[in-house]
Amino acid sequence: MTDQNDNKLRQLFQEQRRTDAQRAPAFDRVLRDARRVRPVETPVFPMVWLRLAAAALLLAALGVSLAVIHARRRETMPVTVAMPPAEDTQQWSALSNWSAPTDGLLTLSSTAVWGSKITTPTDTLIESTNETGSSQSDERGTL
Amino acid sequence: MDESGLRAQLEQHHPASYGWALSCCSRHVAEAEDVLQTAYLKILDGRARYDGRAAFKTWLFSVIRNTAADERRRGWLRHLRLAGYQQERAQDVHLPERGAGLEQTEQARTFREALGKLPRRQREVLHLVFYQDMTVEEAAGTMGVSLGSARTHYERGKARLRTLLKHAGPIDHD
Numbered sequence: 001m002t003d004q005n006d007n008k009l010r011q012l013f014q015e016q017r018r019t020d021a022q023r024a025p026a027f028d029r030v031l032r033d034a035r036r037v038r039p040v041e042t043p044v045f046p047m048v049w050l051r052l053a054a055a056a057l058l059l060a061a062l063g064v065s066l067a068v069i070h071a072r073r074r075e076t077m078p079v080t081v082a083m084p085p086a087e088d089t090q091q092w093s094a095l096s097n098w099s100a101p102t103d104g105l106l107t108l109s110s111t112a113v114w115g116s117k118i119t120t121p122t123d124t125l126i127e128s129t130n131e132t133g134s135s136q137s138d139e140r141g142t143l
Numbered sequence: 144m145d146e147s148g149l150r151a152q153l154e155q156h157h158p159a160s161y162g163w164a165l166s167c168c169s170r171h172v173a174e175a176e177d178v179l180q181t182a183y184l185k186i187l188d189g190r191a192r193y194d195g196r197a198a199f200k201t202w203l204f205s206v207i208r209n210t211a212a213d214e215r216r217r218g219w220l221r222h223l224r225l226a227g228y229q230q231e232r233a234q235d236v237h238l239p240e241r242g243a244g245l246e247q248t249e250q251a252r253t254f255r256e257a258l259g260k261l262p263r264r265q266r267e268v269l270h271l272v273f274y275q276d277m278t279v280e281e282a283a284g285t286m287g288v289s290l291g292s293a294r295t296h297y298e299r300g301k302a303r304l305r306t307l308l309k310h311a312g313p314i315d316h317d
Contacts, residue, residue: 005305006273012254013273017162019251024161025176027154031187034180 144193152199153183159275163204166270167211169259174214182210197284204271204285257307265300268293 104120144152153160160179168174182203185191191206193199258266264286271282283293 006301009269009301009304010273012250013270015251016254017274020162020165021158023172024158027157030157030176030179031150031183033176034184 146187149186149193153186153203156200156203159200160203160207162274163270164207164211166267166274167208168214170255174211178207178211178214181214182207185210198281200275201277201281201284204275205287208267208285208287253311254308257304257311260307261300261303262296264288264296265303268296269300269304272297 101121160182161175164175164179164182165172168178182191185206186193186203193202196202197205258269261269267286268279268282271277271285272279277285279293279297280290282297283290286293288296
């Protein structure tokens with residue numbers, strides 16, 4: 001089947017070949033015309049330097065466009081910041097909120113110290129111990 | 144090979160070369176003659192040299208094919224430069240010449256039209272095999288493509304051409 005189809009195609013091509021052969025210009029005439037009306041060779045890009053310049057220009061354009069694409073990609077790229085573990089952040093916030101018991105002393109540097117009573121956050125503790133101490137001695141005295 | 148030897152070879156292959164030039168120029172008669180003239184001059188002036196690596200016919204057909212491709216590129220540039228004028232000129236000059244080729248029978252006309260619808264590579268390989276009686280390998284050498292690629296174009300071209308001819312109708316398929 002394929003061979004038969006091939007034969008048919010071959011037959012059609014051969015028919016075309018016969019017709020072309022009848023219409024083909026004589027060899028001598030083609031050669032004579034070629035020598036008489038010699039076609040002026042105008043290359044697509046006439047000079048070598050022009051070809052090189054065109055190639056360089058193309059390369060430069062390609063480079064610029066690649067650079068632009070790369071820059072745009074970098075701009076649109078999402079910035080990912082690695083977050084520390086939740087335990088660490090809790091510890092850090094506890095540290096930043098922490099205040100030492102003696103922090104109150106630091107504020108005294110600009111105040112008049114002499115002749116004034118300085119109170120610190122720990123004074124309350126001392127007072128409460130004094131109170132409990134005196135009540136205990138009273139109890140002893142009664143005994 | 145000296146000039147007289149080359150000339151004798153060219154003369155021997157002239158009818159086949161003309162058919163091949165027609166195929167390369169989409170059956171433009173005037174263009175095909177121009178291409179043939181330029182190719183012959185290239186060969187006789189020594190701008191294209193036969194080194195004996197392939198058969199003379201294969202090499203000659205490569206020169207014709209490359210010359211036709213150059214002409215097409217030049218035509219494309221001319222078209223860019225003189226877009227409007229060129230279009231008018233093409234309609235005035237080329238179309239009547241196209242029709243003058245193979246209008247003798249309805250079958251030949253249908254065949255020519257179907258062939259014209261094929262992609263260039265498929266058309267070329269079919270022409271080289273069926274018209275010029277080349278092997279697919281020789282056709283590949285002429286076209287400057289690998290044997291595998293030529294085979295693919297050959298098979299696809301045949302299938303497409305058969306389909307086109309079936310749709311066209313008048314050609315009987317046995």
